[in-house]
Structure formats: C-alpha cells, structure tokens
Amino acid sequence: MGEIFKKEAWKVLKVALFLIITIFLVLPYLIQVSTFFHERGHQKVLTKYGIKNSYQLNLLSTVPNFFNPKQNKLGVTKFDLAAYKNLNKYKRTEINIAGIISDLRFLFLIGVYLAIINIYTYYKVRFKKQYNLTWILAINWILFMWLLALVQITVANITYASGDVYQLIRFLNI
Numbered sequence: 001m002g003e004i005f006k007k008e009a010w011k012v013l014k015v016a017l018f019l020i021i022t023i024f025l026v027l028p029y030l031i032q033v034s035t036f037f038h039e040r041g042h043q044k045v046l047t048k049y050g051i052k053n054s055y056q057l058n059l060l061s062t063v064p065n066f067f068n069p070k071q072n073k074l075g076v077t078k079f080d081l082a083a084y085k086n087l088n089k090y091k092r093t094e095i096n097i098a099g100i101i102s103d104l105r106f107l108f109l110i111g112v113y114l115a116i117i118n119i120y121t122y123y124k125v126r127f128k129k130q131y132n133l134t135w136i137l138a139i140n141w142i143l144f145m146w147l148l149a150l151v152q153i154t155v156a157n158i159t160y161a162s163g164d165v166y167q168l169i170r171f172l173n174i
Helices: 002-048 059-066 081-085 089-128 134-159 164-172
Strands: 053-055 077-079
Touching: 002 053, 002 059, 002 077, 002 089, 002 134, 077 081, 089 134, 089 164, 134 164
Parallel strands: none
Antiparallel strands: 053 077
C-alpha cells in the first residue's frame, strides 16, 4: 500500500513541477518571443520607410513584467515620431498593423500545429491503441496556454488605449 502511494505521489509531484515551471518560466519567455517578432514587424516597416528605430530586449525582467498587472507592454519599439508623422496615413497604417499581423501569424501557426497533432493523437489512440502520450499532451498544454495568452494580448493590442490600433487612430488625425 505504501509503495503505491509513493508512486502516485511522485506522479502528482512531477505534474505539479511541470505546471509550475511552464507557467512561471516557459510561458513568459514564449510570450517574449512573440513580443520580439511583433516588434520586429513594426521595425521592418519603419526601416522600409527610412525611419530610425530600436528595440531593446531585457530577458531578466521578462518574468516579473509578465506577472505585473500594471505592465502595459512587454516590449516597445522606439522610433523617430516626427518622421512617422510625416508619412501618409497608408504608410502609418502599415507600420501599426505590422505587429498585429505578426501576432496573427503566430496564432495561425499554433492553431495549425494543435489541429495536426490532435489528429495524430486521435490516430494513435483510436487505431494504434497507444496511450503513452505524455510528451504530446505536455507540448499541447504549453502551446495552448501560449495561444490563450496571445489571443488576450492581440485583443488588448487592438482594443486598449496603449495598443497599436488606438495609436494609429490617434495619429491618423494629424
């Protein structure tokens, strides 16, 4: 009886450690990766129009900033605002929307991966009768959490006052 309890307790501990590590370390850095590509989208278009820009990545503040509810952004591209204002409204729109397009690409790719891997999982369980899916379930969980966080961040980027769309609307009136 004691041996079975130890075995089950060890399983619970492993799952708890997995969840803690993925929530408190892996997920914030996955969001930092998508933030980097979001900002890189802005930078590519800014550079295309000859506007100097920069983005500084601080990997040490990733975890605390991720869990800080007052943190507006995990990354910001700095650029010459006067040069941006001199562009026509279509070029400004392209600059502001570039980050959201990057986010949508991540959402699409994660969604496609989850769909394909879940079809594969169904095949393994239904036809092959193989039930050891620990790694598949672990990766699915991590990607699903990343997907949820990206959806929330993308919605915030579209709807909040500090987001790209609101900033675009604010500067279109100039």
